[in-house]
Amino acid sequence: MKDNKKVTITTETTWKEITPGGIIYEAGNAHNYKTGEWRSMRPIWNSEKCKQCLLCFPVCPDSSILLEDGKVVGIDYDHCKGCGVCVEACPFKVFDFVKED
Amino acid sequence: MAIRERLSGNEAVATAMKQINPDVVAAFPITPSTEVPQYFSQFVANGSVDTEFVAVESEHSAMSACVGASAAGARVMTATSANGLALMWEILYIAASSRLPIVMPVINRALSGPINIHNDHSDSMGARDSGWIQLYSEDNQEAYDNIIQAIRIAEHKDVRLPVMVCLDGFIVSHSVENIELLETEKVKEFVGEYDPGLDTLLNPEQPVAMGPLDLPPHYFEHKRQQAEAMKNAKKVILEIAKEFEALTGRKYGLFEEYKMEDAEVAIVVLNSTAGTAKEVVDELREKGVKAGLIKIRVFRPFPVEELRDALKHVKAIAVMDKADSFSAAGGPVFVETRAALYDAETKPVVINYIYGLGGRDVRTNDIMKVYNDLLEIVETGEVKSVYNYLGVRE
Numbered sequence: 311m312k313d314n315k316k317v318t319i320t321t322e323t324t325w326k327e328i329t330p331g332g333i334i335y336e337a338g339n340a341h342n343y344k345t346g347e348w349r350s351m352r353p354i355w356n357s358e359k360c361k362q363c364l365l366c367f368p369v370c371p372d373s374s375i376l377l378e379d380g381k382v383v384g385i386d387y388d389h390c391k392g393c394g395v396c397v398e399a400c401p402f403k404v405f406d407f408v409k410e411d
Numbered sequence: 412m413a414i415r416e417r418l419s420g421n422e423a424v425a426t427a428m429k430q431i432n433p434d435v436v437a438a439f440p441i442t443p444s445t446e447v448p449q450y451f452s453q454f455v456a457n458g459s460v461d462t463e464f465v466a467v468e469s470e471h472s473a474m475s476a477c478v479g480a481s482a483a484g485a486r487v488m489t490a491t492s493a494n495g496l497a498l499m500w501e502i503l504y505i506a507a508s509s510r511l512p513i514v515m516p517v518i519n520r521a522l523s524g525p526i527n528i529h530n531d532h533s534d535s536m537g538a539r540d541s542g543w544i545q546l547y548s549e550d551n552q553e554a555y556d557n558i559i560q561a562i563r564i565a566e567h568k569d570v571r572l573p574v575m576v577c578l579d580g581f582i583v584s585h586s587v588e589n590i591e592l593l594e595t596e597k598v599k600e601f602v603g604e605y606d607p608g609l610d611t612l613l614n615p616e617q618p619v620a621m622g623p624l625d626l627p628p629h630y631f632e633h634k635r636q637q638a639e640a641m642k643n644a645k646k647v648i649l650e651i652a653k654e655f656e657a658l659t660g661r662k663y664g665l666f667e668e669y670k671m672e673d674a675e676v677a678i679v680v681l682n683s684t685a686g687t688a689k690e691v692v693d694e695l696r697e698k699g700v701k702a703g704l705i706k707i708r709v710f711r712p713f714p715v716e717e718l719r720d721a722l723k724h725v726k727a728i729a730v731m732d733k734a735d736s737f738s739a740a741g742g743p744v745f746v747e748t749r750a751a752l753y754d755a756e757t758k759p760v761v762i763n764y765i766y767g768l769g770g771r772d773v774r775t776n777d778i779m780k781v782y783n784d785l786l787e788i789v790e791t792g793e794v795k796s797v798y799n800y801l802g803v804r805e
């Protein structure tokens with residue numbers, strides 16, 4: 311398989327272009343895999359209620375609590391799978407946990 | 412000058428492996444293929460090959476080690492039989508879908524239970540959908556020749572699939588026959604240096620990951636691509652056979668046609684039974700009966716169009732299966748052969764015989780019975796039974 315080009319495999323990739331045996335050329339490509347597509351419940355972070363205690367951040371199994379300068383700024387919905395762990399962990403009931411449309 | 416030798420089937424296979432000198436052989440012994448890794452480990456011990464021999468604790472591990480070594484970029488071989496092949500099952504699929512060109516002699520033996528160490532084809536037939544190419548061999552010479560060709564087939568850039576080279580346990584594996592070997596330099600030249608390409612686990616220039624999770628958005632595309640490789644294999648097998656013929660004078664195709672030009676009745680069969688059947692064809696021909704034989708060499712990919720063309724003018728055909736698929740409707744070779752004939756304009760009668768299970772002897776008079784049944788069908792136009800057992804006590 312000498313002539314393989316490094317390809318990013320998407321849902322548009324045809325059988326003629328896909329890498330033989332599913333070889334992966336890119337390191338850390340799990341980032342491109344949108345686990346958020348599985349979500350049935352959505353956590354909604356309310357910025358004005360948040361005390362920035364950061365208890366939600368370490369419990370998220372998908373690293374989907376977004377931080378900037380040590381502060382929560384939102385949720386990465388591409389990867390948040392809606393498990394609700396952050397909702398449970400927040401002592402200040404900051405999150406609403408609602409059904410996905 | 413070719414080397415004339417007297418070798419058993421297992422020795423012939425091990426000798427081919429010695430001449431190929433693969434990078435890695437990982438194997439576990441199982442009757443009747445035990446001698447293959449046994450001979451080969453001696454070649455390793457006495458330095459006639461520089462192969463890394465991995466003595467594993469089971470066939471599951473043997474095939475797993477082969478997968479790892481092949482993914483790393485090595486030329487890899489192993490050998491097995493029966494329950495050993497069955498224990499590899501899971502990894503057979505991984506080898507094929509990861510597109511790893513592993514070559515494995517399969518010394519055909521009945522699958523348990525009840526436990527039986529003798530020859531039939533239930534082992535390799537069980538693995539027929541695993542994505543491996545399957546070549547079948549009538550005798551020691553063909554086993555030797557097929558192994559050498561298998562390396563090239565497996566590694567061809569349009570194929571990149573593992574290959575099983577099947578031969579009958581004991582009947583071939585333990586029978587000593589005269590055989591013509593190629594000089595080792597010629598084998599080396601024929602198989603060439605293995606170029607695994609850039610996509611190997613041990614290539615620091617281009618790191619890759621292999622064996623990924625492949626959910627619904629992509630798995631189907633991979634299977635489609637794998638199916639294409641199997642389609643490509645047919646052409647590649649024929650090209651390599653041509654090159655091999657130029658080197659040795661020995662001709663190979665997808666199947667062998669024996670006295671088929673004007674045949675009115677024919678048997679389709681795999682492996683060593685073809686030798687017995689040829690005797691019967693000769694006997695019948697002497698009496699003026701238009702009998703012929705097709706010996707399938709390549710069962711995966713299955714030569715649908717070619718078989719149809721070779722068989723369409725025949726009036727009645729018996730497909731002989733040395734394995735039952737327990738569909739209650741016929742053995743695996745029968746079902747596929749009959750399906751191949753569905754598109755023929757004139758459809759011959761095709762019947763099935765399950766025979767020789769667990770090493771039950773198949774003699775010329777058994778085969779004669781099959782031809783006589785076919786001749787009766789041609790004469791009366793009446794098919795009494797499509798799905799039959801040959802040589803079982805009624």
Ligand code: SF4
Pocket residue numbers: 353369370371372373374375385389390391392393394395396397
């Ligand atoms: S719902 Fe689960 S996955 Fe999503 S942000 Fe909260 S903890 Fe992370």
Ligand code: SF4
Pocket residue numbers: 355359360361362363364365366367382399400401402403404405
């Ligand atoms: S646990 Fe609640 S309050 Fe603490 S940072 Fe997270 S959302 Fe804000």
